[in-house]
Amino acid sequence: xxxxxxxxxxxxxxxxxxxxxxxxxxxxxxxxxxxxxxxxxxxxxxxxxxxxxxxxxxxxxxxxxxxxxxxxxxxxxxxxxxxxxxxxxxxxxxxxxxxxxxxxxxxxxxxxxxxxxxxxxxxxxxxxxxxxxxxxxxxxxxxxxxxxxxxxxxxxxxxxxxxxxxxxxxxxxxxxxxxxxxxxxxxxxxxxxxxxxxxxxxxxxxxxxxxxxxxxxxxxxxxxxxxxxxxxxxxxxxxxxxxxxxxxxxxxxxxxxxxxxxxxxxxxxxxxxxxxxxxxxxxxxxxxxxxxxxxxxxx
Amino acid sequence: xxxxxxxxxxxxxxxxxxxxxxxxxxxxxxxxxxxxxxxxxxxxxxxxxxxxxxxxxxxxxxxxxxxxxxxxxxxxxxxxxxxxxxxxxxxxxxxxxxxxxxxxxxxxxxxxxxxxxxxxxxxxxxxxxxxxxxxxxxxxxxxxxxxxxxxxxxxxxxxxxxxxxxxxxxxxxxxxxxxxxxxxxxxxxxxxxxxxxxxxxxxxxxxxxxxxxxxxxxxxxxxxxxxxxxxxxxxxxxxxxxxxxxxxxxxxxxxxx
Numbered sequence: 001x002x003x004x005x006x007x008x009x010x011x012x013x014x015x016x017x018x019x020x021x022x023x024x025x026x027x028x029x030x031x032x033x034x035x036x037x038x039x040x041x042x043x044x045x046x047x048x049x050x051x052x053x054x055x056x057x058x059x060x061x062x063x064x065x066x067x068x069x070x071x072x073x074x075x076x077x078x079x080x081x082x083x084x085x086x087x088x089x090x091x092x093x094x095x096x097x098x099x100x101x102x103x104x105x106x107x108x109x110x111x112x113x114x115x116x117x118x119x120x121x122x123x124x125x126x127x128x129x130x131x132x133x134x135x136x137x138x139x140x141x142x143x144x145x146x147x148x149x150x151x152x153x154x155x156x157x158x159x160x161x162x163x164x165x166x167x168x169x170x171x172x173x174x175x176x177x178x179x180x181x182x183x184x185x186x187x188x189x190x191x192x193x194x195x196x197x198x199x200x201x202x203x204x205x206x207x208x209x210x211x212x213x214x215x216x217x218x219x220x221x222x223x224x225x226x227x228x229x230x231x232x233x234x235x236x237x238x239x240x241x242x243x244x245x246x247x248x249x250x251x252x253x254x255x256x257x258x259x260x261x262x263x264x265x266x267x268x269x270x271x272x273x274x275x276x277x278x279x280x281x282x283x284x285x286x287x288x289x290x291x292x293x294x295x296x297x298x299x
Numbered sequence: 300x301x302x303x304x305x306x307x308x309x310x311x312x313x314x315x316x317x318x319x320x321x322x323x324x325x326x327x328x329x330x331x332x333x334x335x336x337x338x339x340x341x342x343x344x345x346x347x348x349x350x351x352x353x354x355x356x357x358x359x360x361x362x363x364x365x366x367x368x369x370x371x372x373x374x375x376x377x378x379x380x381x382x383x384x385x386x387x388x389x390x391x392x393x394x395x396x397x398x399x400x401x402x403x404x405x406x407x408x409x410x411x412x413x414x415x416x417x418x419x420x421x422x423x424x425x426x427x428x429x430x431x432x433x434x435x436x437x438x439x440x441x442x443x444x445x446x447x448x449x450x451x452x453x454x455x456x457x458x459x460x461x462x463x464x465x466x467x468x469x470x471x472x473x474x475x476x477x478x479x480x481x482x483x484x485x486x487x488x489x490x491x492x493x494x495x496x497x498x499x500x501x502x503x504x505x506x507x508x509x510x511x512x513x514x515x516x517x518x519x520x521x522x523x524x525x526x527x528x529x530x531x532x533x534x535x536x537x538x539x540x541x542x543x544x545x546x547x548x549x550x551x552x553x554x555x556x
Contacts, residue, residue, distance in 0.1 A: 199554055239372070242554050243370050246554050251384055298447055
């Protein structure tokens with residue numbers, strides 16, 4: 001038992017943090033400051049679930065992926081994908097709750113499968129354990145808010161925040177341009193490198209842009225592209241949205257596609273999520289970790 | 300010979316090579332009338348509108364496509380009936396009396412897999428095939444940057460995407476054309492293939508592996524840049540048992556500008 005007058009050390013305050021905080025703070029005199037620290041990952045997530053504004057789904061990829069939910073949160077980092085470099089950056093900045101939007105262990109169900117004894121997988125797991133990080137995924141529900149947070153934030157990053165059309169929340173009416181000029185605008189604004197791929201002719205006239213960050217599926221493309229000249233896409237598949245856009249060249253209404261990659265397309269929405277989290281979690285710092293386009297191409 | 304009869308001949312040939320026909324898969328007629336008389340056959344990685352136009356112009360009215368015609372894996376057209384692009388493509392098929400038949404599942408069942416063989420041929424890797432594993436190629440040691448440059452030049456691949464350190468040494472390659480490339484693991488330096496989901500998977504693994512000091516890489520050629528070539532192998536194979544019919548490979552080509 002602890003001597004009277006001493007507060008029990010929260011089980012998830014690491015030894016290093018205990019030293020940093022200093023024993024004195026743990027005496028009753030330091031109680032107010034300690035109370036401020038005691039936001040667990042579980043409590044943070046409960047607050048998010050209560051405030052996200054969409055009903056929580058029974059079947060979802062969202063949830064804890066690594067770490068102990070009872071861990072006391074020292075800081076929150078949002079990131080598109082919880083790669084090992086991103087986890088290192090978060091840990092170095094003292095952000096031990098990582099809110100990610102893509103998998104942590106290489107697949108949607110996080111089952112390492114054949115990688116269970118893989119050295120890279122084990123190194124990542126060991127890093128998470130050693131630094132007592134907690135990883136929580138927030139993809140389905142952040143993406144379910146209306147208007148779509150990823151699309152709105154992508155529009156903001158492209159300088160089009162005020163240009164959304166009234167008839168379609170995913171379509172933006174921009175000043176008249178060409179596919180070639182728009183491609184250069186998108187490349188510069190999003191810092192996209194190897195992920196950038198374009199379908200269509202550079203001289204194609206563009207007025208209306210359909211935004212489709214993340215997965216660019218075929219039904220959404222067919223449904224919405226009739227109202228736009230070009231689709232700015234995250235991740236299209238060649239036998240789905242790409243083939244459809246390609247085929248429009250043989251009709252009297254040719255369309256264009258600018259694919260920027262899934263991760264690049266989701267980056268603005270993940271930054272917007274950090275800003276939103278700051279409005280409901282004030283106990284600890286919240287920041288977005290930048291995602292660099294992982295792909296490169298031969299110059 | 301009708302398109303139906305051509306497909307019957309293909310099924311018989313597959314059976315003679317030990318590939319039993321399985322119903323319920325992807326390999327069905329997608330457009331046009333199966334009873335149409337065939338004047339010539341065109342094989343292609345994907346029956347895009349442009350491929351259909353080139354096939355019609357060449358008088359090859361049976362198009363054998365590896366990938367879908369109508370923008371989804373099973374060519375479900377229920378929600379496309381009022382779509383102008385779909386309607387224009389169907390109208391062109393009807394006007395030109397084309398027939399489109401898909402050859403995917405059973406093509407991959409042939410040994411060696413002609414899609415892998417075609418990709419390896421296009422890459423110039425045939426002689427580097429590992430005798431132990433049909434997907435592994437052991438190349439003369441190079442760097443990832445040099446390998447990617449050589450591939451891009453050779454294939455004329457504009458949309459090639461690479462993850463990994465350009466300076467890393469590579470030799471052992473797993474080749475997986477099409478979608479869903481083989482998972483990266485400690486067993487190879489680099490996976491080369493068509494396209495794969497960017498969420499998690501090989502992209503995340505390669506980024507983690509570099510950070511963990513065990514560099515791995517992935518080169519995505521694009522779906523057509525990796526599987527189109529194998530339909531040349533299919534054209535060659537069709538000629539062995541369909542003498543008298545003009546048969547041509549019409550590449551879908553890279554969709555990206």
